[in-house]
Amino acid sequence: MNDETDAGYLEYVSGRIPALRRLAYLLGGDEHQADDLVQETITKLYAKWPRIAKVENVDAYVHTMLVRAFLDEKRRGWWRVSLRGAPPERPAPAPPSSDEKTVLRAALKRIPARQQAVLVLRFLCDRSVADVAQLLGCSEGTVKSQTSHGLNALRRILGDRVGGAL
Structure with a gap:
């Protein structure tokens, strides 16, 4: 991509990250999963940005990508395996409101x-x-x-x- 296209992508993504994270969190209920879904979505978006930037409603397109990424992850199911020797240390979750x-x-x-x-x-x-x-x-x-x-x-x-x- 050229510099102008990259600038358009960065401007779009930087303005939408909070809304995308909120939608991803509402779908999955886990902050880490939400971050992963948003990262996967914006990575795919970058690869397709020259075409998608010309779409009439980019937000709807990106929300569709995010929801489909969520559904795809749910379909992957049990066969996802973590190759760690011990469970990762996780910070204590914030108390629910x-x-x-x-x-x-x-x-x-x-x-x-x-x-x-x-x-x-x-x-x-x-x-x-x-x-x-x-x-x-x-x-x-x-x-x-x-x-x-x-x-x-x-x-x-x-x-x-x-x-x-x-």
Whole structure:
């Protein structure tokens, strides 16, 4: 890429990192995973930047890339192996701001990744059904059914813990 193209990429990415990290964190619930997803997304974005920079809605394109990276990582599953002799030292997690957030995050992790992505995009990122369908590359009906199935699963998992919140 030339210097002008690099400058456009750097300007775009530096302005979007916080929003991308927030979306990635909402999807995965882990800061490290969020950083990895954002890094993977912006790396792929750099490789395609000359074409993507001309797209009408770059943000929607990049959000789609991020959500697909999240779903791809969930599909990789159990076969990902860490080749370390001992578990890495991790800093103590910051205390949660509320018990409900912790309970909800744990419940979200227990539902299928696609339902999790739909619920996060619809309710935590305040996206419309049409936006979510476009991001996930599916029909609006699929988004609606995944939302319904995901909410029902959360209700089963959470029971009476959250009252009528869901």
